[in-house]
Amino acid sequence: MIEIDMAVTPPGLKGLNALAMRLNSLVMTKKITAWHLARWKDRSETSHGIYFENTADSNVAIDELQSSSGSIEGVIP
Numbered sequence: 001m002i003e004i005d006m007a008v009t010p011p012g013l014k015g016l017n018a019l020a021m022r023l024n025s026l027v028m029t030k031k032i033t034a035w036h037l038a039r040w041k042d043r044s045e046t047s048h049g050i051y052f053e054n055t056a057d058s059n060v061a062i063d064e065l066q067s068s069s070g071s072i073e074g075v076i077p
Contacts, residue, residue, distance in 0.1 A: 002052045002058045006047065015045075015046075038050060
């Protein structure tokens with residue numbers, strides 16, 4: 001599995017739910033195979049790890065999240 005750190009906006013569970021909905025949409029449209037929650041990366045809950053099955057899925061998710069937001073805010077390098 002590949003772990004990617006993703007920004008959570010707004011911070012906390014509301015933002016994590018929004019991110020999960022976007023990732024579930026990618027699964028439903030068969031753009032990625034699966035994803036799993038890792039853990040919070042900071043105490044302020046603004047970054048969360050996401051596991052992807054493979055590098056290709058993580059790259060697709062990164063590209064889709066960046067293009068849908070119009071910026072690179074969805075992914076933390």
